[in-house]
Amino acid sequence: MRHLLSVADLGADGIEEILRLTDSFVEVSERPIPKVPALRGKTVVSLFYEDSTRTRLSFETAAKRLSADTMTFSVSTSSVKKGESIRDTVQTIEAMGVDAIVVRHQSAGVPWQIAGWSSSAVVNAGDGWHEHPTQALLDCYTIQQRLGSLEGKSVAIVGDVKHSRVARSDVLAFTTLGAEVTLVAPPTLLPPSLDGWPVAVSNEIDEVLPKVDVAYLLRMQNERQTEALLPSLREYTARFGLTRRRAHLLGPEAIVMHPGPMNRGVEIAAEVADLPNAVIVDQVRNGVAVRMAVLFLLLGSGSQLEGLEHG
Amino acid sequence: MTAEDMQRAVWRMAHEIIEHNHGLDDIVIIGLQTGGVPFAAKLAEALQKIENTSVPLGSLDVAFYRDDIGLRPVLPEAVTDIPGDLAGQIVVLVDDVLYTGRTIRAALDALVDFGRARAVQLAVMVDRGHRELPIRPDYIGKNLPTRRDEVVNVTDGGVDLGEMVK
Numbered sequence: 448m449r450h451l452l453s454v455a456d457l458g459a460d461g462i463e464e465i466l467r468l469t470d471s472f473v474e475v476s477e478r479p480i481p482k483v484p485a486l487r488g489k490t491v492v493s494l495f496y497e498d499s500t501r502t503r504l505s506f507e508t509a510a511k512r513l514s515a516d517t518m519t520f521s522v523s524t525s526s527v528k529k530g531e532s533i534r535d536t537v538q539t540i541e542a543m544g545v546d547a548i549v550v551r552h553q554s555a556g557v558p559w560q561i562a563g564w565s566s567s568a569v570v571n572a573g574d575g576w577h578e579h580p581t582q583a584l585l586d587c588y589t590i591q592q593r594l595g596s597l598e599g600k601s602v603a604i605v606g607d608v609k610h611s612r613v614a615r616s617d618v619l620a621f622t623t624l625g626a627e628v629t630l631v632a633p634p635t636l637l638p639p640s641l642d643g644w645p646v647a648v649s650n651e652i653d654e655v656l657p658k659v660d661v662a663y664l665l666r667m668q669n670e671r672q673t674e675a676l677l678p679s680l681r682e683y684t685a686r687f688g689l690t691r692r693r694a695h696l697l698g699p700e701a702i703v704m705h706p707g708p709m710n711r712g713v714e715i716a717a718e719v720a721d722l723p724n725a726v727i728v729d730q731v732r733n734g735v736a737v738r739m740a741v742l743f744l745l746l747g748s749g750s751q752l753e754g755l756e757h758g
Numbered sequence: 759m760t761a762e763d764m765q766r767a768v769w770r771m772a773h774e775i776i777e778h779n780h781g782l783d784d785i786v787i788i789g790l791q792t793g794g795v796p797f798a799a800k801l802a803e804a805l806q807k808i809e810n811t812s813v814p815l816g817s818l819d820v821a822f823y824r825d826d827i828g829l830r831p832v833l834p835e836a837v838t839d840i841p842g843d844l845a846g847q848i849v850v851l852v853d854d855v856l857y858t859g860r861t862i863r864a865a866l867d868a869l870v871d872f873g874r875a876r877a878v879q880l881a882v883m884v885d886r887g888h889r890e891l892p893i894r895p896d897y898i899g900k901n902l903p904t905r906r907d908e909v910v911n912v913t914d915g916g917v918d919l920g921e922m923v924k
Contacts, residue, residue, distance in 0.1 A: 468834070473837075474839075483868075483871075484823060
């Protein structure tokens with residue numbers, strides 16, 4: 448594995464390999480000293496063209512727990528403001544000697560471009576509406592932790608699928624591991640075409656919830672209202688929000704997930720997010736361990752897994 | 759070395775551990791993944807039978823502490839399981855074969871992250887020589903002189919010496 452750009456590059460074997468390795472890093476994270484010397488002397492740089500404090504902190508924590516050095520390239524205060532191209536930025540960073548670049552960009556495909564120019568390992572930390580592979584991996588890990596496996600499980604992904612890279616990567620990862628996915632959203636928040644998506648679609652959340660093992664809620668952004676994709680956030684909550692009443696429709700073993708940051712009171716009721724079957728905090732905790740597994744596979748293990756090869 | 763010989767060696771080493779430490783107070787047995795784990799379980803069982811008391815048993819995978827990360831494929835075989843805080847305990851590290859000493863070096867580094875043990879001792883079923891680091895076992899099942907191109911196989915059925923397949 449040279450880069451992690453898309454869930455599609457991994458296949459079921461690749462995803463399972465990462466989840467297996469994550470077990471070891473969950474154990475490391477629970478130690479009195481949650482740090483191993485595995486990536487001593489390696490440097491990981493986060494190159495975030497779009498703000499994301501949570502994802503950036505998660506990657507940096509992961510790198511530090513592996514004893515790698517971390518650098519942050521903060522776009523808002525840097526040469527990019529002065530008009531530097533992505534290619535020049537990458538070249539500059541590489542000249543300083545880095546081993547991995549964790550990239551977040553508002554346009555789909557940028558991580559692929561960087562991987563083409565760069566001799567470092569590139570990790571896609573979110574590109575436009577396209578993909579967010581480490582989120583999908585941590586979601587798979589969290590489901591597996593609670594429900595044993597994804598095989599034959601039923602997952603509802605609820606909300607703004609159209610603008611969600613999380614939804615795209617999750618659909619790929621969940622279905623690769625044998626889960627069935629139903630997208631639940633108003634038609635204006637579904638992608639224009641779902642050709643080739645191995646999913647079912649519904650706009651009746653009340654019919655879907657009693658049948659699922661996982662209710663995965665996407666963040667509803669205020670902008671969707673101003674873009675006239677939604678009449679109002681209140682109406683969205685009334686039709687698609689996981690209210691307290693709807694949480695009772697879920698089976699006793701079903702879990703509630705959210706990629707964060709949450710809009711409590713919009714896509715999820717404040718008290719529902721704190722129920723014992725909401726695993727939102729587990730997702731964050733597992734995120735660090737999953738990213739440790741990814742960085743270790745890219746920089747430390749020398750593992751050349753079939754199907755993980757890229758570029 | 760037959761399975762019976764191995765079982766006798768386990769009992770002898772168990773007696774040596776008890777004698778050396780004047781009992782089993784504060785003793786923790788930790789097997790190294792993968793070969794040391796079944797051997798550690800046998801040793802712990804013998805200790806418990808002799809002294810009629812329970813002994814904490816754990817396992818350690820040293821993959822993240824190895825000095826050859828990046829030089830060859832290194833992946834953990836299993837999740838590490840250390841029974842509680844090691845501060846003040848006497849850790850008996852257990853492995854099947856002692857060779858270069860590099861695995862033990864990695865294990866010593868790893869143990870520090872679980873608290874400051876009072877002492878660390880080393881028990882191995884086979885010492886095959888060829889040390890590359892200043893490491894010496896405290897309890898040895900069998901000293902087995904080998905060439906570097908030979909492989910030592912320790913299984914439930916006994917210890918075998920074979921040629922390295924190239």
